[in-house]
Amino acid sequence: MPKQKTNRAAAKRFKKTANGGLKSANAYTSHRFHGKTKKQRRQLRGTSMMDKTNLKRYRELLG
Numbered sequence: 001m002p003k004q005k006t007n008r009a010a011a012k013r014f015k016k017t018a019n020g021g022l023k024s025a026n027a028y029t030s031h032r033f034h035g036k037t038k039k040q041r042r043q044l045r046g047t048s049m050m051d052k053t054n055l056k057r058y059r060e061l062l063g
Helices: 008-013 038-044 052-062
Strands: 014-016 022-025 047-049
Touching (some): 008 052
Antiparallel strands (some): 014 022, 022 047
16 A cells, blocks of 8 residues: 655644644734734744644644
């Protein structure tokens, strides 16, 4: 049986952590910042852990 290929789009967006979780960038960070508070903008910087409801689907994409 052939090897499973990694989905390259997912590999560029998500990183696996040592304990098996996934981290990714936050949504809502590309435009329209005038409608967001300073606190929202500050907390959207950097990466965050992916929600457990999505983990199974995205782990399969990463192979």
